[in-house]
Amino acid sequence: xxxxxQAQTEISVVEKEDVTLDCVYETRDTTYYLFWYKxxxxxxxxxxxxxxxxxxxxxxxGRYSWNFQKSTSxxxxxxxxxxxxxxxxxxxxLSTTGGFKTIFGAGTRLFVKA
Amino acid sequence: EAQVTQNPRYLITVTGKKLTVTCSQNMNHEYMSWYRQDPxxxxxxIYYSMNVEVTDKxxxxxxxKVSRKEKRNFPLILxxxxxxxxxxxxxxxxxxxxxxxxxxxxxxxxTVT
Numbered sequence: 001x002x003x004x005x006q007a008q009t010e011i012s013v014v015e016k017e018d019v020t021l022d023c024v025y026e027t028r029d030t031t032y033y034l035f036w037y038k039x040x041x042x043x044x045x046x047x048x049x050x051x052x053x054x055x056x057x058x059x060x061x062g063r064y065s066w067n068f069q070k071s072t073s074x075x076x077x078x079x080x081x082x083x084x085x086x087x088x089x090x091x092x093x094l095s096t097t098g099g100f101k102t103i104f105g106a107g108t109r110l111f112v113k114a
Numbered sequence: 115e116a117q118v119t120q121n122p123r124y125l126i127t128v129t130g131k132k133l134t135v136t137c138s139q140n141m142n143h144e145y146m147s148w149y150r151q152d153p154x155x156x157x158x159x160i161y162y163s164m165n166v167e168v169t170d171k172x173x174x175x176x177x178x179k180v181s182r183k184e185k186r187n188f189p190l191i192l193x194x195x196x197x198x199x200x201x202x203x204x205x206x207x208x209x210x211x212x213x214x215x216x217x218x219x220x221x222x223x224x225t226v227t
Contacts, residue, residue: 009154020220033213045157045204052213076116091156100145100164101172104157 002027004094006105013082014113021077021093021108029053034068034075035093039107045091051075082112115169116141120205120219127195128227135190135222137205145208146215147172148180150201157204157222163188195226 134212158171179191206216
């Protein structure tokens with residue numbers, strides 16, 4: 001069975017703090033894809049990043065960075081120097097070979113206070 | 115502009131009254147999917163479609179029907195809605211399976227009384 005766990009339900013930080021959102025996944029497939037999506041207060045869902053199971057290279061995009069570790073089945077997301085505009089619900093998702101089914105985690109609600 | 119549209123955006127209905135939520139995409143994507151979002155549960159997949167006339171169940175298909183007669187449209191049908199189907203519904207499309215990200219519609223908030 002496939003599963004995505006985001007153990008942090010809510011996180012509250014003060015602006016400029018760094019924050020890491022955890023994502024742990026379970027799958028028996030050897031080829032799979034991991035995603036992060038952002039849902040701001042306006043409600044839309046926005047794609048942030050994709051990682052495939054063969055690429056463990058970490059990625060940085062501006063203030064965002066992602067740490068993929070197959071050994072611990074984790075795909076964590078770090079926001080450096082958080083801003084109020086980062087306040088949103090963040091979802092981690094898993095898509096497996098053939099990839100027609102997608103499993104989402106329960107989401108982590110991030111509050112960034114000014 | 116590439117987009118996924120859903121209608122209606124908000125709907126309040128009564129138990130047992132059939133309803134359809136429409137979904138349309140203009141990106142010529144083969145794959146489309148419906149999700150429901152509930153507090154503490156994230157997004158759960160209801161049904162998905164790999165192409166015209168090809169659909170399959172997701173994790174929570176009970177009480178829902180879908181059809182895919184045209185590539186661009188993927189309506190969600192609730193033949194006899196019940197209060198436990200009160201939720202926020204999202205339609206999504208993607209180019210194909212596997213590594214492709216999904217593009218989501220704006221959501222439909224459904225209340226069944």
